[in-house]
Amino acid sequence: MLELSRIRTDKEQVIAALSKRNINAEPTINELLSLDTQWRGIKQELDRTLEEANRIAKEIGQCYKEGRVGEGNELKQQTTVLKQQESALKVESDALETAIQQLLYQIPNTPFQDVVKGKDLNDNQVVFQSGTVPSFNFQAKPHWDLCKEKQIIDFELGVKVTGAGFPFYRGKGSKLQRALISFFLDEASAAGYEEYQAPLMVNEASGIGTGQLPDKEGQMYHDATDNLYLIPTAEVPLTNIFRDELIQHPEFSFKLCGYTPCFRREAGSYGKDVRGLNRLHQFDKVEIVRVEHPDNTSRALEEMVEHVKGLLDKLELPYRVLRLCGGDMGFASAMTFDFEVYSAAQEKWLEVSSVSRFDTFQANRLKLRFKDHDKKTKLCHTLNGSALALPRVMAALLENHQQADGRVAVPNALQAYTGFDYI
RNA sequence: GGAGAGGUGGCAGAGUGGUCGAAUGUACCUGACUCGAAAUCAGGCGUACUGUCAAAGGUACCGUGGGUUCGAAUCCCACCCUCUCCGCCA
Numbered sequence: 001m002l003e004l005s006r007i008r009t010d011k012e013q014v015i016a017a018l019s020k021r022n023i024n025a026e027p028t029i030n031e032l033l034s035l036d037t038q039w040r041g042i043k044q045e046l047d048r049t050l051e052e053a054n055r056i057a058k059e060i061g062q063c064y065k066e067g068r069v070g071e072g073n074e075l076k077q078q079t080t081v082l083k084q085q086e087s088a089l090k091v092e093s094d095a096l097e098t099a100i101q102q103l104l105y106q107i108p109n110t111p112f113q114d115v116v117k118g119k120d121l122n123d124n125q126v127v128f129q130s131g132t133v134p135s136f137n138f139q140a141k142p143h144w145d146l147c148k149e150k151q152i153i154d155f156e157l158g159v160k161v162t163g164a165g166f167p168f169y170r171g172k173g174s175k176l177q178r179a180l181i182s183f184f185l186d187e188a189s190a191a192g193y194e195e196y197q198a199p200l201m202v203n204e205a206s207g208i209g210t211g212q213l214p215d216k217e218g219q220m221y222h223d224a225t226d227n228l229y230l231i232p233t234a235e236v237p238l239t240n241i242f243r244d245e246l247i248q249h250p251e252f253s254f255k256l257c258g259y260t261p262c263f264r265r266e267a268g269s270y271g272k273d274v275r276g277l278n279r280l281h282q283f284d285k286v287e288i289v290r291v292e293h294p295d296n297t298s299r300a301l302e303e304m305v306e307h308v309k310g311l312l313d314k315l316e317l318p319y320r321v322l323r324l325c326g327g328d329m330g331f332a333s334a335m336t337f338d339f340e341v342y343s344a345a346q347e348k349w350l351e352v353s354s355v356s357r358f359d360t361f362q363a364n365r366l367k368l369r370f371k372d373h374d375k376k377t378k379l380c381h382t383l384n385g386s387a388l389a390l391p392r393v394m395a396a397l398l399e400n401h402q403q404a405d406g407r408v409a410v411p412n413a414l415q416a417y418t419g420f421d422y423i
Numbered sequence: 424g425g426a427g428a429g430g431u432g433g434c435a436g437a438g439u440g441g442u443c444g445a446a447u448g449u450a451c452c453u454g455a456c457u458c459g460a461a462a463u464c465a466g467g468c469g470u471a472c473u474g475u476c477a478a479a480g481g482u483a484c485c486g487u488g489g490g491u492u493c494g495a496a497u498c499c500c501a502c503c504c505u506c507u508c509c510g511c512c513a
Contacts, residue, residue, distance in 0.1 A: 043473060047482040054482090057494040061441040064493095076493045083493090203504095246470080248433065248451075367471095375452090377470085 001104050001211075001364045003379070007032065017110035020117040020326030025107060032103045039096040046089040053082045105215065109361040111326045112335040118325025124338070125325070130309070131318030133342050138404045140345040143395040144276035146402065147173065150423055153394075155276070165266070165274075165281035172423045176397075176410070177284060179417030180390055181259050184286035184311065188387060191307050193257035193288050198237035200260060201228040206240040209366045211332050218267050230263035234287035235384045239362065242291055246377065247370035253300075254291040257387070259284065277391035278350065284390040290383045291368065294359070297381040301357045304385045305337050308353050311388055314413040317396050318342045320349065334359040339388075341396040350392040355385030398423075 007014050011029060018025040056075050063072035116125065147153035152173025158166040169177050189195055207213035207229050212220055221230040231237055238256050262285050277283075288307070292300045305321065312319045324336040333356040340349035360379035363369070368380045401409045408423040415421055 040473070043482080047473065050483085051481055053493080057492095058441070060493050065441080072493080079493050246433075369470095 001361065002107055002110065003360065003364055004032075004036065004100070004104065008036065014110055018108070020111045020115055021108060021329065022117065022119045022327040023108075028103060028107060032100060032107075035096055035100050035103070039093065039100060042089055042093045042096060046086065046093055049082055049086050049089060053079060053086060056082070108331045109329075109334050109358065111329065112357065112359070115323070115329070115335050116325050117327075119327040120325075121328045123325035124322040124328055126320050127323045127337070128309070128321040130313065130320070131316070131342075133318050134344050134400050136344065136402075136404075140399065140402060142276065142345040143343075143398040146398045146408065147276070150408075152176070152423065153277070163281070165279070167277075167280065172418075172420065173394075175418055175420075176394065176414075176423070177390060179414050180388075180393060181284060181286060182417050183314075183414055184387055185257065185259055187307070187311055187314075188257035188286060188288055191255075191303075193255045196234075196238060196256050196258040198231075198234055198258050198260055200231055200237075200263075202231055202236050202240065203228060206236055206243065209240045209243045210236045210362060211365060212236065215331070219265050221263050221265060231260060232264045233262050233285065233386075234258040234260040235289060238287060238289040239291075239366065239382060239384065242368045242380070242382075243366045245368055247380065250293060250370060250372045252291070252293065252370060252380075253296060255288070256290075257286060257288045259286045261285075262389075277395045280391055286387050288385050288387045292381045292383065293370070293372075294378070294381050297357055297359065297383065300381075300383055301335070301337075301355065304355045304383060304387075308339055308355060308385060308387050312339065312341065312352075314411065315393065315397065316411045316413075317393075317400060319352075330354075330356065332356075332358050332361050334361065341392065341400075343392075343396050343399050345399040345402075346395075350396060352392045352396070353386040353388050355383075357381065357383045 002014070007029060011033065015024075015026050015029055056079055060072045060075050063069070063075065116123070118124070141149075144155070147155075150172070152170055154168040154170055155164075157168045158164070161168075185195055201223070204213060204227060207220065212229070212232060220232055223229070237260075238258055241256075242254070261282055263282050264280075266279060266281060288304060290300050290304070309319075309321070319339055319341045322338045322340065324333075324338055329336050336354055336356040338351055339353035339355070341352050342348075343350050359381050362382045363379040366382075368382070369377050370380050372378050397411070398408050401411065403409060410418050410421055410423065
């Protein structure tokens, strides 16, 4: 959520920044500011009425205390009118506040200065590319065939027991999953991220804090009995650790990581790119989360990008890094780098990580603030990234490291974790 | 699931209808003392909104939402959450 005060003071700058997302925010902003002006008028009137009522109430108390009962009763008469005014103004004020809030929820984050204007994924810029795309002198198999052949992931069994998008991992497939999780966590720890095991269900307040609610309600699995939500990413519990926090000093830097399964209903995304591991309702991911002083955000983002690069290098996968254009960025993001791994058999790029800075957008909703050097209370900056999401990494490993003899080679960095060299 | 206790400022913890945005302690900031530190002493110190060039000032906030009252942290109702004990159970 953008700060209203900023929209008020930097209206043109906000509109210009939002235009990079290929949207024209001007009508919404104008409506917002008009409502805001109305609200402030009402608020002042309401405050004056309340002040008057408070003053009289005190006087009445004083009268009774000093035995001037008649005077007190007289004053009581006056409050009747004030109370009517007060409740009328309150209704008006509440309605305006709600309307303002709803408009604010609709406005996405303003892109950071480095972000280029663009419409969709075709306008994303490749800022880095690494590794070589393997060329096979045999017919490369897609991962769903390899999985079936080697009996390492069973999609049909998942359908039987739960439903589509909930596969079973078996044998070496299961061990490879475990290896990847440990590898990612160890790498994150080595980079200074503290490891957390987070709850897999969160309450409503947390859903609102990180922006899943109310906007994307239908994307989360919801337990109505206890009103809890299955997390779509570890970002939700990890970031909500900081909800309603006021950090007392300007020197802070929080780096956390966590492995969790992620649950996504993926409502409305049927039919496209859902084959095999490409899109699941339950998948595993190691997430890195940072909370930073605004001065450190750019450096932190750079570090996170380098961290993810290191992971893909060690997994010996060909990948590229995209800086997303305004139109392709997520709602809350100020700048996003996507990591895509080339899938040799599917002959396409698969997104395996997304690293973003949110600046104050999330912190505003979370009420996550700190005391700066100038003693003023300011909003923190938040960042997060996947490091990494497992299924597509798994798919890419299988497809890119398959050999003519039918075996799949396990990258060196993983062998200590898996205990085997080939699948 | 049953019974009980409780939710107040960064933390701890008083406060049962007006003088309470709230004692006290602690933490923190400033100053004095000191070569310096500790200790001590004096002063300051919640959050949000509004207001303003900046202020002053004003309003709201004592788990949440209602209610009673001229006036609510305090009384009433509903809900949420936490803790303890019992039961069940990994």
